[in-house]
Amino acid sequence: MSSRYAVSLESAAEEPAADLVGGKCAGLLALVGAGQPVPRAFAVTVDAFRALFTDPALRESVGAALAGLDPADLARTETVSSEIRRLVSGHPVPSEIEEDISAAYRALCAALGRPDAPVAVRSSATSEDLAQTSFAGQYDTCLWIQGAEAVLDAVRHCWSSLWTTRALTYRAAHGVSDEELGMAVCVQEMVDARTAGVAMTLNPVNGDRSKIVIEAGWGLGEPVLSGEVTPDHYLVDKVLLVPVRTVVGAKFHEMVPAPGGQGLLRRPVDDARRATPCLSTEEVVEIARVAKQAERSCGAPQEIEWALARGLPASSGLRLLQSRAETVWSRRSGPAAEVTAASGAAGIAKALTGM
Amino acid sequence: MAITSHGEFPSPFELPEPPGAEGWQRLYPYHLLFQPERREEDESAFWFCDSQHWPDVIKPFETIGVDFAVKCLGEYNTRYFLVPTSYGLERRIHHGYCYLSPVPVPADRVAERVPEFERRAGHYFGHWEHLLAHWKRKVLDTVRELEAVRFDPLPQTRSVEDIEAGAGPDASDALLTGYDRLIALCHRAWQHHFEFLNLGYAAYLDFFLACRRWFPDIPDLGVARVVQGVDMELFRPDEELKRLAKLALELGVESRLTPADPGVHTLEALAASGRPGRDWLDAWDAARDPWFNFTSGNGFYASDVYWRDDPSLPLGYIRDYVLRLLRGETIDRDLPGLVADRERITGEYRALLDPAERPAFDAKLRVARQAYPYVENHNFYIEHWTMGVFWRKARELSRLLRTAGFWPADGDMFHLTRDEVREALFDHVNAWASGGRPMGCDYWPPEVERRRRIMAALARRRPEPALGVPPPSITEPFTIMLWGIDEERIRSWLDGYSAHGALTGVPASPGTAEGPARVVHGAQDLSLVQEGEILVASVTAPSWAPVFGKVRAAVTDIGGVMSHAAIVCREYSLPAVTGTGGASTVIATGRRIRVDGTAGTVTVLD
Numbered sequence: 028m029s030s031r032y033a034v035s036l037e038s039a040a041e042e043p044a045a046d047l048v049g050g051k052c053a054g055l056l057a058l059v060g061a062g063q064p065v066p067r068a069f070a071v072t073v074d075a076f077r078a079l080f081t082d083p084a085l086r087e088s089v090g091a092a093l094a095g096l097d098p099a100d101l102a103r104t105e106t107v108s109s110e111i112r113r114l115v116s117g118h119p120v121p122s123e124i125e126e127d128i129s130a131a132y133r134a135l136c137a138a139l140g141r142p143d144a145p146v147a148v149r150s151s152a153t154s155e156d157l158a159q160t161s162f163a164g165q166y167d168t169c170l171w172i173q174g175a176e177a178v179l180d181a182v183r184h185c186w187s188s189l190w191t192t193r194a195l196t197y198r199a200a201h202g203v204s205d206e207e208l209g210m211a212v213c214v215q216e217m218v219d220a221r222t223a224g225v226a227m228t229l230n231p232v233n234g235d236r237s238k239i240v241i242e243a244g245w246g247l248g249e250p251v252l253s254g255e256v257t258p259d260h261y262l263v264d265k266v267l268l269v270p271v272r273t274v275v276g277a278k279f280h281e282m283v284p285a286p287g288g289q290g291l292l293r294r295p296v297d298d299a300r301r302a303t304p305c306l307s308t309e310e311v312v313e314i315a316r317v318a319k320q321a322e323r324s325c326g327a328p329q330e331i332e333w334a335l336a337r338g339l340p341a342s343s344g345l346r347l348l349q350s351r352a353e354t355v356w357s358r359r360s361g362p363a364a365e366v367t368a369a370s371g372a373a374g375i376a377k378a379l380t381g382m
Numbered sequence: 383m384a385i386t387s388h389g390e391f392p393s394p395f396e397l398p399e400p401p402g403a404e405g406w407q408r409l410y411p412y413h414l415l416f417q418p419e420r421r422e423e424d425e426s427a428f429w430f431c432d433s434q435h436w437p438d439v440i441k442p443f444e445t446i447g448v449d450f451a452v453k454c455l456g457e458y459n460t461r462y463f464l465v466p467t468s469y470g471l472e473r474r475i476h477h478g479y480c481y482l483s484p485v486p487v488p489a490d491r492v493a494e495r496v497p498e499f500e501r502r503a504g505h506y507f508g509h510w511e512h513l514l515a516h517w518k519r520k521v522l523d524t525v526r527e528l529e530a531v532r533f534d535p536l537p538q539t540r541s542v543e544d545i546e547a548g549a550g551p552d553a554s555d556a557l558l559t560g561y562d563r564l565i566a567l568c569h570r571a572w573q574h575h576f577e578f579l580n581l582g583y584a585a586y587l588d589f590f591l592a593c594r595r596w597f598p599d600i601p602d603l604g605v606a607r608v609v610q611g612v613d614m615e616l617f618r619p620d621e622e623l624k625r626l627a628k629l630a631l632e633l634g635v636e637s638r639l640t641p642a643d644p645g646v647h648t649l650e651a652l653a654a655s656g657r658p659g660r661d662w663l664d665a666w667d668a669a670r671d672p673w674f675n676f677t678s679g680n681g682f683y684a685s686d687v688y689w690r691d692d693p694s695l696p697l698g699y700i701r702d703y704v705l706r707l708l709r710g711e712t713i714d715r716d717l718p719g720l721v722a723d724r725e726r727i728t729g730e731y732r733a734l735l736d737p738a739e740r741p742a743f744d745a746k747l748r749v750a751r752q753a754y755p756y757v758e759n760h761n762f763y764i765e766h767w768t769m770g771v772f773w774r775k776a777r778e779l780s781r782l783l784r785t786a787g788f789w790p791a792d793g794d795m796f797h798l799t800r801d802e803v804r805e806a807l808f809d810h811v812n813a814w815a816s817g818g819r820p821m822g823c824d825y826w827p828p829e830v831e832r833r834r835r836i837m838a839a840l841a842r843r844r845p846e847p848a849l850g851v852p853p854p855s856i857t858e859p860f861t862i863m864l865w866g867i868d869e870e871r872i873r874s875w876l877d878g879y880s881a882h883g884a885l886t887g888v889p890a891s892p893g894t895a896e897g898p899a900r901v902v903h904g905a906q907d908l909s910l911v912q913e914g915e916i917l918v919a920s921v922t923a924p925s926w927a928p929v930f931g932k933v934r935a936a937v938t939d940i941g942g943v944m945s946h947a948a949i950v951c952r953e954y955s956l957p958a959v960t961g962t963g964g965a966s967t968v969i970a971t972g973r974r975i976r977v978d979g980t981a982g983t984v985t986v987l988d
Contacts, residue, residue, distance in 0.1 A: 230598070236734045237597040264601050266730040269892055269980045271599045308894070308981050370745035372503035375584045376496045378591045379467045 032075040032124045033131035036068040036213070037138075047072045049151030049211030054325075054350045061324030063317060066346050067138055068215035069131040071182050073153060075124045076210045079186070085118050089190075098199035101192070108192045115187040120179065128182060129175040132214065143173045145217040145288070148181035149349070150188055153209040166194065166210070170249065171217055171284065171291045178214060185212045218346045219284055220334035222305035223248030224258055226314055227353060228265065228322040228329045234356040236328065238271070239263040239315045243305040245296055246281030248332055248348070256280060259305050263315040270311050275304050306335075313341040321350050328353040391848040391876070393425050394476050402839030406478065409442045409833055411799055414449075414475045429474065429481035429849040430867050434940045435682055437920040438904060439478035439841045442833070443776070443796040443803065446565070447682040448473055448480050450572035456485070458576045463506075464498040465580065478840035481849055484861050506581055510752055514578065521574050521763045528567050528771040531560050533779045536814045554811035561779065561807055565800055568772050575764040578756045583863050585753035589746040590863075596735055596743070602943035603889060603952075608728045609750045610949065612720040615759040617953065619676040619689070619766075620927040622669040623696055624713050627703035629665055633658040636704050644697035672767055678905030680923045681765030684777070684796040687905060688770040698909065699928035706931070713931065715953060758949065779803075786810055787823040789830045797833040798826075844920075844967045847875045847940075866942020866961040875963045885969075887962035888941070889982035890948035895935035895957045896976045896987065899969045916975055920966045922947040930954045935977040937965045937984050951979070959984050 034048060036055050045053035048070035058065045080086055092110050096103065136144045150166030167188035169181035188194065189210050198205065224243035229236045242258035244251040251258045257276035264271050278296050285292040306314070314333055322329045329350045336344035367377045394416040399406060407415050416424050440448065456470015469485040487495065506513055536553050543549075590605045597604075630636045635658050638651055649666070652659035670690055678695055679686035689696045703713050732743055780795030788806060789795065795803055806822045813820035852872045862868050866888050874886055900915040902908060902922075911917065911929045917936040923946060930936070930950050934957075938947045941960040951958035957979030959965075965984055969975060974987040 233598055235598050237600060237731060262599060264597075264599075264604055265734070266727055267601060267604050267607070267892065269601055269603065269889065271601055308978060312980075368742040368745070370588065370742070370749050371507040371585075372500045374592075374746060374749070375503065375588045376466055376499050378588045379465070379584075380492055380496060 030127040030130065032072055032078070032127035034070045034072055035131070035134075036065075036070055036215075046153055046209070047074065047211065049073065049153050049209070049213070050351065051149060051151035051349055052211055052213045053151075055213065055215075057325055058321060058347055058350055061320065063321055063324070063347050064345055066216035066218055066348065067135055068213055069135060070151065071124075071128055071131075071212040071214065073209040073211045075127070075182075075212075076186055078121055078124055079115075079118060082118070085114065088114050093205065096195075098196045101196075104195055105192050108190050108195055111190040112187040115190065116180075116183040118183075120183065125179060128179055128214075132175050132178050135214070135216065139216060145171045145173050145284070146178060147213075147215045147217050147348075148172050148178060148185060149213040149215065150185040151211040151213045152189065153207075153211070166191070170247065170282075173289075182212045182214070186210050213349075215348065218334040218348065219337045220247050221337040221344075222246070223332075223334035223348075224251045224305075226318040226329075226331040226333055228318050228331075229353060229356055230262065231353075231355065236356075237265050239265050239318050241306070241311060241314050241318075242276075244276070244278045244281065245300060245305055246283045247291070248334060249282045250278075250280060250293075252332065261306065261311045263311060265315070265319055268312050268315050268319070270308060273304065273311075275302060277301055278305070307341075310335065310341040310345075313345055317345060317347065321347065325350065325352065328356065390851050391428075392846055394429070394474070394481070394849045395421055395425060397477070397846070397849075399477060400839050400843040403477065403836050406836050406840055409797075409799075409836065410445060410475045411801070414445055414473065416474050416476060424474075425850060427472070427483050427850050428853050429476075429483045430861075430865065431845045431847055431849075431940075432480045432482050432865065433845060433847075434865060434921045434945060435680060436480040437939075438683065439837055440475060440480060440682075441684060441796045441837060442799040444682060444684055445475065446568060446800050448475065450569050451575065451682075452482070454569075454572040454576045455580065457573070458580050463502045463580065464495045465503075465584070466492050466495040466499050476849065477843065477845065478837065479845035482865075483850075503581055503584070506578070507585070507749060507753070514756065517574065517577060518763070521571070521768060524567055524570055524574065525768050525771055528564070528571075528768065528775060531564050531567070531775050533557060533560060533775070533782050535782060535785070536811065554814060557811055558804075558807060561804060564772065564775055564779075568769075571764055571768040571772070574768075575760060578753070579760060582753040582757040585749045586757070587863055589750040592742065592746050593731070596739060597731065600731075601889065603892065604727070604731070606943050606948070607724060607952065608731065608747065609754050610724070610952065611751070611755045611758070612715075612717055612724065612953070614755055616762050617715075617927065618762070619673045619696075620699075622673045623699050623928060624703055626662070626665060626669060627700050627707060627713065629662060630700070630704055631707055633662050635659050635662050636708065639697070639704050640701050643694070644701050645694040648697055649693060675767040675770040676762070677766050677770060677923070678908070678926075680921075681761075681769035684773060684793060685904075686769075686773060688766075688774070690770065691774060702928065702932070716955070720953065779807075783807070783810060783822075786820065788820065788826045790827060794826075794830045794834075797830045797837070844964070847963050848872065852876070863942065866940065866945065871961055871963075884986075885937075885959075885962045885965050885984040887937070887959040887965070887982050887984065888943055888948070889978075889980055890941075890943050890945070890960040891936075891951035891956060891958035892980045893935075893955070893957035894976065894978045894980065896974065897934045899937075899971055899973050899975045900933070901966050901969060901971045903966070916977055918966050918969050918971075918975075919947075921945070922950070926950075930956060935959075935979065937962060937969070937975070937977055939964055939966050 036052055052070040055065055055068060089111050092107050096107055098104055136142055148169040152166055167185055169184055172178050172181045189208055222243050222245055226239060226241045228239050230238040230240055241261040241263065242251055244256045244258045250256045256278045259276045260274040261270055262272040278301050280293055280295050282291055282293050318331050321331055330353050331350045332348040334346050334348055335341060336346060367374055369377060452471050452473045459465040460469045467487050469487055472483040472485055474481045540552060586609055589609060593600050593605050630639045635652065638655060641648060652663050674689035674696055676689045677686040687695060706713050732740060735743055781792050783795060783806060784792055798806060809820045809822045856862060856868055895916060897914055897916045899918045900911050902917060902919045908926060908929055911932055913932050915933055917933040920939045921941060922936065922938060927950055936947045936951050936956060936958045938960045939962055941947060945960050948958055948960050957977050959977055959979055959982050962984060969986060976985045976987055
């Protein structure tokens with residue numbers, strides 16, 4: 028399945044360029060290429076977005092709305108933001124694009140063996156996820172989207188998130204020109220997660236690269252990513268793949284599919300489950316193992332979103348939803364070790380006395 | 383982390399003695415006891431039970447190990463190498479068990495010891511192999527001198543030739559000086575023992591502490607697996623058993639080595655069986671000296687049985703190996719696999735370092751790997767070989783005095799302290815000289831009987847893991863390294879056991895296993911261990927290696943990541959949790975347990 032505007036992400040053999048599918052999709056492709064377990068997905072290419080913007084009427088109205096905007100004026104920026112978002116998401120999509128997206132979605136449903144399969148629709152901006160700018164999470168993600176029409180709406184919603192207030196102010200502050208903007212969109216099989224969260228292939232507290240930090244909450248990873256719950260925290264030794272320390276968080280709520288499979292539901296977690304670790308030792312080790320591989324195949328420390336599919340063991344149920352280069356410690360050296368180079372008796376004397 | 387619990391361990395002065403053990407204090411020398419004159423000082427100190435070396439009640443004669451080992455350990459730190467931060471250990475016997483308390487160097491004396499330590503220890507590290515070769519010669523000399531000690535019965539009369547030669551000192555003199563020599567050589571053996579040991583641990587510690595800085599929170603196990611050797615002399619006795627088992631199959635004599643109760647008769651039958659049997663016996667004899675100078679215990683107990691003295695032990699292990707070979711199992715350790723694993727782990731940690739740090743990593747690791755094999759191998763030379771000869775000679779003397787009427791059973795001498803034995807020996811030679819009857823023949827039999835009852839009463843109670851007041855923090859590296867005692871361990875002892883039926887300890891060898899527990903209180907229980915069980919013991923000895931081929935995992939009460947159980951389990955790729963504090967008392971044989979050697983937990987399942 029491949030067309031001008033929708034490209035499968037299931038085979039790295041096709042290798043669409045990162046500037047065509049955006050950073051997020053490129054990261055997923057790298058994982059696919061390394062044989063990592065990622066959900067089925069396709070990318071709505073940047074070309075689709077650009078095709079939309081070939082319409083001079085849309086370009087002019089967006090340009091007019093932005094004219095003379097002072098990003099320091101937050102109230103005004105918000106008004107402009109919602110105006111542009113309305114313009115973009117309401118603009119008619121060329122039928123060729125619409126057909127490509129619908130066809131790709133139908134193919135995805137067929138592959139999953141489920142009509143109207145729920146998907147996650149994620150922004151995959153060309154300037155997002157680059158290692159040098161901590162731009163992750165700037166743009167919108169729509170979860171549990173079902174049906175071709177809803178998918179198209181979600182894609183348009185993602186496009187429009189290029190003009191959220193925070194994106195506008197960020198671009199202004201960092202001098203990113205609107206002319207360079209591009210947005211691909213990732214449409215990914217929705218994983219009904221028993222537990223989900225993030226994994227970092229270094230310890231963000233001190234930059235120690237011999238550790239993997241895993242954070243986990245119940246249900247979908249959304250409450251963990253947005254910081255709405257205090258997740259479980261697992262510190263794992265990367266070389267031995269053994270857990271070093273576990274701190275169980277208070278996971279007050281979780282996001283799960285609504286009964287009947289229509290949409291999502293946020294619900295409280297009862298006291299017992301709140302204090303129960305989301306992951307067994309085996310699951311922690313499996314996530315760490317896969318994260319270590321992802322780091323190796325990407326060649327740099329990674330931040331990974333993962334999910335464990337409900338009803339499956341870690342060995343077959345683990346999915347990596349996205350992976351991006353870690354941007355904070357990657358630019359610095361690791362912990363200041365202050366280890367004396369002396370060895371033998373002199374080294375021992377210094378180690379014992381702390382001198 | 384400081385210890386936040388308000389808890390204290392029991393005062394040694396307030397714990398009631400076990401029923402029937404009244405008067406136990408008088409069995410031990412005054413300097414080994416908590417004395418009322420020092421109550422205030424001793425009550426406010428922290429004492430941990432060294433059940434790693436003394437898991438069982440210590441008989442009066444066996445205090446020789448407490449005295450000499452702890453004394454020599456301290457001597458090398460305090461007076462020989464001048465370790466900057468650590469003197470030795472105070473030691474006490476309480477209710478028959480050994481308690482230790484580290485003696486720190488006063489803060490204002492640390493700095494002046496540093497240059498001295500660097501000079502002295504530096505000399506050893508700089509000349510390690512040469513000095514170690516010298517050490518081996520010294521140990522072998524000690525073994526030879528011990529072998530030469532004889533406790534021959536006293537003659538009825540001196541010979542006429544002696545009279546005519548004006549021979550002077552008599553056989554009683556030989557007996558008394560022989561005993562003094564036995565004790566002095568034991569003392570010397572323990573001096574040998576610690577000549578390299580503290581430095582071996584220190585070199586390990588230097589690398590360990592550096593790793594802690596490079597990789598905060600690195601598991602102890604990670605460092606251990608980088609440093610630890612794989613092909614050590616300590617494993618040689620077990621390797622010899624495996625070799626003999628394979629040879630039995632090659633020579634076609636395997637059926638003679640699989641009787642239900644192998645023993646001396648097995649060897650006799652082989653000798654009478656013809657050429658292949660005799661060939662096998664030649665190989666057995668070649669292996670026996672020195673490799674079967676190997677104790678079923680740890681060298682500290684008179685009851686230790688040495689393979690050389692009781693062939694049923696090595697023959698039993700050989701039988702198990704033969705049976706496994708016949709079932710088509712592999713009995714060899716995967717040495718290339720262990721080596722590859724070690725190099726992979728080392729390479730991965732090293733690659734994670736900033737390149738500027740790698741020379742320090744390499745240098746410290748080189749010293750640690752050079753020094754570390756001694757930490758294991760000395761065990762064979764001292765605890766097994768030298769102490770094996772020592773206990774054999776001591777048993778000979780005990781038999782001599784039993785024959786003279788001092789006590790009813792062969793090993794009863796060990797109910798006396800070594801100074802009391804010297805008195806009894808003088809009593810014996812005095813009676814020989816006077817022609818009268820030794821006082822000991824009337825005094826000792828009921829006294830030995832009384833002591834036997836006290837020992838049995840003491841043995842019915844397991845020791846408290848610690849006594850006194852825990853320190854605000856434990857920084858003394860040897861205590862942490864050698865005994866696995868850190869603040870977390872103390873807190874878990876104070877908290878007792880968690881409510882979920884789970885015990886926590888040191889994650890000492892990775893992996894998980896489930897199975898029925900087999901609680902082993904000593905080498906005498908080893909033959910009960912069945913295939914697929916999980917070994918639960920207060921502490922294990924290196925010589926238990928052959929049973930590690932049968933069990934699925936091991937759990938101990940005491941010991942850190944460098945304890946014998948931990949090292950052997952890593953060698954045999956079995957999960958292990960050490961330092962649980964009380965697994966061997968809480969878990970009963972037959973209970974199904976789950977051992978998570980990665981997380982350091984033991985869960986009772988039923």
